[in-house]
Amino acid sequence: MTEHITLTAEQVEAIGERFDAIRTRVLNDLGEKDREYIYKIVRAQRGFEIAGRAMMYLPPLWPVAVGSLGVSKILDNMEIGHNVMHGQYDWMREPGLNSREFEWDTVCPADQWKHSHNYLHHTFTNVLDMDRDIGYGILRMAPEQKWHPYYLGNLAYASALMVLFQWGVMLHDLEAERIIKGERKWGDIKELVAGMRKKAGKQVLKDYVIFPALTGPLFPLTFLGNMSANLIRNLWTFSIIFCGHFPSGVQTFTKEETADETRGEWYVRQMLGSANIDGGRLFHIMSGNLSFQIEHHLFPDIPANRYPEIAAEVRATCEEFGLPYNTGSLRAQLGSTWKKIAKLSLPNRWTKQEPDLAVTIERARHEDAASKALAKAGWQRAAEREMVSV
């Protein structure tokens, strides 16, 4: 049975004001505490990295080396990289943690990722035909996506993407599906490819040539070890990221529904289009606090270590307005996601398509251009902050 929820325009605006207040309060509170936190994480990441690289000299410790290096890559990718590139720590004015300067330990160039993530994904979250994270151009992740026999391989494509995730993320900004359709030409992607070649080149040289060479006769073992560490990071990041928007109950939206969104409507879309994962403190850190996907989408530029405290208020707001707060164990969210991948490999009429949840939002209609412009300004500014122009 589909559960139906309706929100009035006033309720949406009240939610908007509530969240604006949270945002202002937390941003004004940022200080030494947050700086200490991120540097603690950076210190840990560097420690795991150096330990991992060093232990490759001792073959009996190979599994520990791989684990250590894997943890370092996960931390660099998620709690540090993703968050820094969102501008969460720009206020500190540290060149090493500035969103415009930071590069992360994966083959994807930072500026290309910021474009497809900060700009495209965060602005057009879960809007069909706009948010390319819905399916990454190769998967069918929403029933509204038209079925095609190609999608019979949905599970296989997802598995391949998971194993090679850092390469998938790197190729994401190419918009390969549009190249195949002939909409995008070489001239459009020439520079992207040059950037990829440069970044991936340095990463491959580091992990698969120099470090193995530095261990002399242990070259093949170190090569395999570094590959395994990258694999661990791929599997983990894929899983956490896919749990962010694909468990059942998460809403997608149409372009028409989201045209001329107000700030309140933007907040509500971000909230309903995201899902959290339950876990302990260590789990949250290892997931880059993307286990608080809802809070992250509401406040992408607030340092992620603040999400747990914000979550209590967001959850309370959901309860007050009768909205769902999508959260579950990693097992449940992951299971639900893979189930969706499997289900959507088949045409809609072959499977049960009743959504668990349908939310109707009464949209405020603005009579004159002035009030329309005013309503747009707030959310646009919030979204544009996440846009890092390249």
Place this chain on the structure above:
Amino acid sequence: MSRFTRFAGSVIEAVLTPHAVDRYLELVDPMVTWTEIRGRVTAVSRRTDRTVTFTVTPTRQFEGFEAGQFIQVSTVIDGVRQTRCFSPAGSHHQPGDLEFTVTADAEGHVSKHLRENLAVGDVLGLTPAAGTFTLPGTPGDRPERIRLISGGSGITPVLSIVRTLVDENHEGAIDVLHFCRDSADNPYREELERLARFRNISVTYVYTRAGGRHLGPEHLEDLGDIGFACGPAPLLETAKQLYSDAGVELRVEEFTPPVVAAPSGEATGTLRFTEAGTEVDNDGRSILDQAESSGLFPESGCRMGICFSCTAVRKSGCTTNILTGESNDEPDQHIQLCVSAPVGDVEIAL
């Protein structure tokens, strides 16, 4: 640097990519640096109720300064790295530690913090010295009669110049005119007294809170062969007026962004803005300045290389960092437009 050291250095950079080597070293010891300049505070004294005088030992990359120049000093306050310009007060012929004096301004966030909290052992961020508030000529060949006018904290670069001239055995007249609140409000009273004992050096004080009048023609009967002025804006305005009326050169320190000198000779090449589809002939100024002259107004902030607001992508070509002098020509690099100048043809994604 030997070839082996250079090779080892590039291997280290290649294995730590994409992070800079300093991003590792700073977690172990902030005074051990690869390319960045830092300084450790070695002595602190609070000589007056508003000032703090301290010495700093810089890391090996620091290449010295010219008397009168300033350094961008940074420190972390409430989690944020704040940067301000301070002038070393010592003679530029004395090697080793740098001496600074900071006056806590009523509204000065950083100066107040330093006055209250600076301690021996603190590590500060530093930059190469910059600024044009310097002595023309060479040691032994300076202008004969030099007049220096300072107000409040402006005494520091002035003191640096005087001490440098003393080290050079300068024989011409050196006249210092210093404005401060009262005699207690002068952290360099003793040093200036000692300097005034030299036959050719004179120091005159004007105590503004004890009836002394602000700078006017009566203070400057003799403008000297060259003047130097550093202090609050009204003092500088008056000094500029007096000196320009008399047609004598005046150098002024306003702690403004570094002035670009076109790197080694004439500026050549074209500066192209790829997104706007426009281009201008490179005139050697910072890319931010040239962009604005051409009608483009990219986001900018401090205009001194501190805040990263103006960062944009250099698609191709070579640019020089105005602050450090380093050149780079790797394509698709992020650069800060306010402190980058084109060398030859350059394309910027603007």
